[in-house]
Amino acid sequence: MTMSFIDRRGVLKAGGALTLLGSAGAFATQLAAAGEAAAQAATNYKALVCIYMFGGNDAHNTLLATDTDSWGRYFAARNIGFSPIALMPPGTAPTPIGQVSPVTGRVSQPYTPESWGGVLPIVPATSQPVPPATSATPPRTFALHPFLGPLQTLFNSGRLAVVANVGPLIQPTTKAQYIAKSVPVPTSLFSHFDQQGAWQGGTETPSNAGWGGAMGDYVSGMNGANTVFTAIAPSGNAAPGGLSLFLSGLTVRSYAIATGPIPADVISAIQGSSLLTSNLAPSTIASLIQPTGSTSNMINDYGAIVSRSINAAGSINTATAAAPATNVQAAPAYTNPFNGVSSPNSLAQQLQAVAQQIANAPQLGVNRQVFFVSIGPFDTHHSQNLGQPDLLGQVAQALAYFDSALSNIGGADLRNVVTTFTASDFGRSFTMNDSGTDHGWGSHHFVMGAAVKGGDIYGQYPTIGVDAGSFYNPDIVGSTLIPKFSVDQYAATLGTWFGVSDSQLAVIFPNLKNFDSANLGFV
């Protein structure tokens, strides 16, 4: 935008300096008091980072089974229409634009799988069972989307795991039970808003609290006076929208920050000693924008958010403006593989903001943090080839960047205390519509960190294919993957690592008791 508004940087310089003067005493005292706790923080710190893929990522084109039986059914279902989305088999070289693909016999075009080359093999440490009724021979083989090269590297280095076929479930659900409606399933399956609620809130409370915030409720006591920084959401300036419930607990609230060097927006009007020559204005305005005793709920609610904004801005901006936060590796630009155009990777920028706050944690006396970053839109009903691969490329680059950045936070490798995982509205239909896919249910997700038991696929990778003739797929109803693992199990596994107790997890996830295991063992 043009600078028709206040020169924000200038305002912030002035404002920031004043804030520092005003609160330096209190801040120093707080630091001294928290000194020992802060020193402990380095050894007792843990963070969970949720990478939310808004819109519902197509898991079938993210992690693929490459045994002959699965691949054949996959390729037949998705190599159709005027814009087929079937990826090329492992080992296929990219077909230059204009040349005939040996796989499809079509002339390779821009934005087509032929031009990208084959899927990238990964070999899980634990063999996956061969699905009954298929002709696959063990061991079953797997691969990642061709744009997920950085994740292949992370998987092979043992810091990335895949959890197969996870989704919202009330209790274990078979295909027969789903069709017969003999067991309860989450309400409003396939609806963006509601399934965002189920993924972020757990299956029991889809509207009012997120499990990241709920876990934060139990650990925020470890964050001293700065519980406000327990749950942080770097917004990015192009958030793809949707629900961000994940960080909202009963007491813990999502704290929004901006990406870049200045995380908190400072209210300029209350910074100076005067405004428009009135010495009375700054303090009066500071008071009137934070009402507490209004007869209106919404007026008080709004004032409370303004108060949080004001109270936290000084300390977080001060910390972020100094080392080690300033030494956090910068997020790389992303080059669109289709057209070669470079642009900022918003997800990587958000993760840089996360890394900066992780770097700030000792100084702010914070020991447990939950973060929420997002990317999208993955809702690829149409022209999936134009959307999903580019987004997956950004996710892969951002994760690799984050792994690298965390390896050097003020000289320390913090990859063992930060666990990053993906989430999304739902998976997508196995079969295609014309050039894309529709809303689904179960999907595959990534978990990254040095504490993660990586290089493996957790859960049971599903049988591939739709029912046809004598072939019956117990994992797909219609075109929809029925999850094997519940989001609650996925979340509880992360929660246990984070330090939330079994009894606390049972409160956050009341349906957890319906499942055999509350810990999937991937971290």
Next chain:
Amino acid sequence: MLGRTNGGFGDEWFPRMSERTSNSLAPVGLAALAVAGAVGGAAVVSKAFKSSPLGAAPSSVSPASAARFLTQASFGATDSSIADVRSAGIQGWIANQQAMPISGSHLAYVQNRINSRRTSPNKAAKALLFNESFWLQAVTAPDQLRQRVKFALSEIFVISILNATLQYAITGAANYYDILAANAFGNFRTLLEQVTLNPMMGVYLTYFANLPANPATGRHPDENYAREVMQLMTVGLYKLNQDGTVQTDTDGNPVATYSHDDIAGLAAVFTGFSWYSANPVATGPNNTFYPKLGLLPVDPAAIINPMIPYPVYHQTTAKSFLGVTIPASTTPDPVGDLKIALDTLFNHSNVGPFFGKQLIQRLVTSNPSPAYISRVAGVFNDDGTGVRGNIGAVVKAVLLDPEARDDTVATSATFGKLREPIVRVANWARAFNASSTTGFWTVPNTSAPMLLDQTALTAPSVFNFFALGYTPPGTSTSAAGLVAPEFQVVNEISVAGYLNFMESVITIGLGSPPPGSRVPDIRTTYANEVALANTPADLVARLNLLLLNGQMSVALQNQIINVVSSVSVPASPPAAIGTALAQRVQLAAFMTFASPEYIVQR
């Protein structure tokens, strides 16, 4: 100026109300009373009855009541609109507004701006041309009720210029906004059909060039529009009673309106529609059915004109949805099938409460009572002349309802809504008679959280800027089990961003400076306010009326008066006097816009 007056709806209006039962709007009022009584709202009824403006003689509307009404029914009160409402009466003003011709075409504006340039603007610049048109009309157009309703409709029937294809088709997006304007007081069924066939909606929800199922390959029709037209635009997820409460089964669980089977059935109807062409060609290399790379059609007119059927691509199997089955046929009938589908959606009993509640939420209050929803839904079901879906009548019912008009209801803890950020800026421009130097209203994209977190027709998704059922976690609103949709764009960054933005707007102006200038395009001299700045109480009284409908608390009035008074006005020279008076006005205006009392509309 007093704090919360009762806005002039005193007991004296009670007799007149009863005298005017032959009034054309009487059925609304009477139905309202009957329904409210039926749900035990006796106390509310008596208050509502007393304060209803329906029978008020025109001159009897107080300035504060007029301003409060205009907060709900326009992009903000002005001296002249307050005078208009007082002169015509609230009901008369609505009638005048609904009879007023549409003030201008966004399509024509955008097209003219593109044509007048030597080089075609890039897509970002084109998107801003629609924003110019939005601001020009929102602030200056006389048909304010249509402007406001059109904006509300754009948040229910959502398309977004954020969509990459729509950015390349900004004339199409502008035309879509014109369609919402044209139907703002029309019939819901017509609106639904025009939205459904609009190529920009076709692109946004991806059902243009939608192919039928192919059992051989497993291909299924795209379900995107079928799902969202039900979930967000017509019937919603759960079966509703007329009062908007959710129907439950014997176990107390909400009853779903539709299943995935209904979505799949309806999706099959939305097959075989694609780009308009004067000479449509369905197949072959010169077909006009498929988009070309980048999703745009062959013929530029296809961005504007409704999509047309290509029967060869329409599914002919039986299609079942919402209890209706279109039997299988050997001859594809896309138009006939579409009619059945849209009639079915339109006639579903959920539409009245579902759509009515959303209009109430956009204009009046986030948590309307069941009785209020029921009264509005009743008008949707039958406007009094046997017509279903009369949006003009629904708008009237929303705004004339006792719950919208009663100043006593307005002071309850749960009444009201957060003013949308761009509505607040429009309030500023209108209240202070701001004008655009260039005439182009060059407001930039304000979607960043550090700005306003909102730009018209630029929602992050089909779920709008905020979801219908959003409740801000951990607040007194959520503790009360209530919703506050607009709070979805309120966070620690955006509250500060808004204050900084308004400080800049109020002290410097709004919008990109014209070429060669460093001064923002949109400014005001605050002439009417500067004239009062020597008497701070009068200045505050004026802002209280124009921006807070006379509802400003005494505490806030005193805070502003004290700060304004702290700027001393010298005896001379005139320039210094002028500067001081302007500073007084800017301080008073900023403090008003900064106050949560203003930000929450009651």
